[in-house]
Amino acid sequence: xxxxxxxxxxxxxxxxxxxxxxxxxxxxxxxxxxxxxxxxxxxxxxxxxxxxxxxxxxxxxxxxxxxxxxxxxxxxxxxxxxxxxxxxxxxxxxxxxxxxxxxxxxxxxxxxxxxxxxxxxxxxxxxxxxxxxxxxxxxxxxxxxxxxxxxxxxxxxxxxxxxxxxxxxxxxxxxxxxxxxxxxxxxxxxxxxxxxxxxxxxxxxxxxxxxxxxxxxxxxxxxxxxxxxxxxxxxxxxxxxxxxx
Numbered sequence: 546x547x548x549x550x551x552x553x554x555x556x557x558x559x560x561x562x563x564x565x566x567x568x569x570x571x572x573x574x575x576x577x578x579x580x581x582x583x584x585x586x587x588x589x590x591x592x593x594x595x596x597x598x599x600x601x602x603x604x605x606x607x608x609x610x611x612x613x614x615x616x617x618x619x620x621x622x623x624x625x626x627x628x629x630x631x632x633x634x635x636x637x638x639x640x641x642x643x644x645x646x647x648x649x650x651x652x653x654x655x656x657x658x659x660x661x662x663x664x665x666x667x668x669x670x671x672x673x674x675x676x677x678x679x680x681x682x683x684x685x686x687x688x689x690x691x692x693x694x695x696x697x698x699x700x701x702x703x704x705x706x707x708x709x710x711x712x713x714x715x716x717x718x719x720x721x722x723x724x725x726x727x728x729x730x731x732x733x734x735x736x737x738x739x740x741x742x743x744x745x746x747x748x749x750x751x752x753x754x755x756x757x758x759x760x761x762x763x764x765x766x767x768x769x770x771x772x773x774x775x776x777x778x779x780x781x782x783x784x785x786x787x788x789x790x
Contacts, residue, residue: 602767623757646749676704
């Protein structure tokens with residue numbers, strides 16, 4: 546092959562590679578095991594579901610793990626195409642388009658097993674110190690209730706250890722997240738606490754597709770269609786089992 550043709554062929558290959566890279570959706574999430582964590586299989590349950598559904602909709606993707614504020618800002622600025630793990634929030638509709646629900650998060654209280662405690666409304670919990678993770682949003686009524694005795698901590702692991710030691714009377718977390726971390730605690734801690742029956746809240750989990758991506762509406766529509774197909778053919782349920790859910 547003459548040198549000039551080889552040069553044109555090389556340029557063509559480079560352009561194809563750049564086009565493929567441009568077409569690859571940039572997924573982003575923060576650390577939130579077992580849903581999102583780049584140390585887990587396929588980036589965690591949520592990342593696995595999202596990337597699989599997008600692939601079935603015809604979109605290649607790669608993911609990056611960054612702190613939550615950076616992930617949200619990056620979607621708003623168009624540096625990332627898809628935020629993997631987003632609860633619905635009206636303010637966020639100015640940054641991206643939400644998909645339909647693809648997972649359900651149930652926020653539940655935990656107490657010591659030897660503490661006779663239950664509730665039907667938040668007012669009944671005003672006398673109990675509750676360990677909460679700094680910066681977390683649990684539910685609008687809970688977050689706005691200033692009469693609750695909230696004890697800020699760095700993470701759920703610290704909260705549940707304080708609960709086991711009877712330094713607080715309650716803590717709370719997403720049910721799957723709590724089970725993930727409890728499995729990694731000592732038997733003494735794990736066996737001393739239990740969930741209250743009534744969830745504080747149920748929050749649907751969505752992807753948030755950046756409005757800076759001109760195909761955001763098509764991406765959401767393709768994703769929603771793929772999730773419905775995965776549920777219909779059983780692959781969605783198999784994926785939950787593979788991740789221990």
